[in-house]
Amino acid sequence: MKRAVHAEWTKLRTLPSTWWLLAATVALTVVVGAASVSSVTTHICPSPAACHEDTVKLSLTGIWLGQATVLILGALSMSAEYGTGTIRTTLTAIPNRPKVLASKAAVLAAVTAAAGMLAISASLLAGRLILPGNGFTPKEGYPSLSPTDTATLRAALGSVVLLILIALLGLGLAALLRDSAGAITAGLGILYITPLLANMLASETWKDRVERWAPMPAGLSIQATRDLARLPIGPWPGLGVLAAYAIGVLIAGAALFRLRDA
16 A cells, blocks of 8 residues: 555656646635635624624635635546556556555545645635734634634634545546546536526525535535524534535545446
8 A cells, every 4th residue: 555655646746737736726725815805894894793704714715716726636636647548557556446546545635635734724824914904803803813713723624624525526536537627527517516506596495405415515614613503504514515425426436447447
């Protein structure tokens, strides 16, 4: 297993797009999050306390775009080998296909976690620096963003786990489809099309159901730190829904990967 993990790490770090995608994940997450907190002020509310703004979730808004790049990275970590034909060399060196896929998942999860922790930490730091200037101060009922706060820590760590699950979703789709464009398109559709459809539904009941069981709305509930009772689904159950999608697709991809020819 150690040899398989080392081989997958070598392949991933030498993939031309890896470092660009990881950098884009950090940049998009931080820039969009900083723009979000900069655009909101207590001056538009009757009083600062009346804004009821979830400043932690607002600071982590950039995850909406950052997750797209880790999905692409996850897909390319598998499909790139099919595109170049090197998958045959991989399976010749390591005939145990479950071991190959598990090694890819482990390496992908590790690099995504590293990029995710950097992106989330920088986003929270940006929020901590910007929000007080917009009226969101401890005096007005908005504590400074700090990892020592239990809700903030849960939102931060949960967001890192969310990015890892999205990357594994991309890996699973690539194992299923064996095509970069197909896996990326399917993954982006799963993440972004469903929430758009939910907003178009006239029925509040069905809209609530979609937000509860669709992967992205459910997963992003982990970032909420205020008014949790009003969420369609709780933070940890929501992340569990996303995990079920990611693990389910990865298991299906592993089954086909084991049965099909290279």
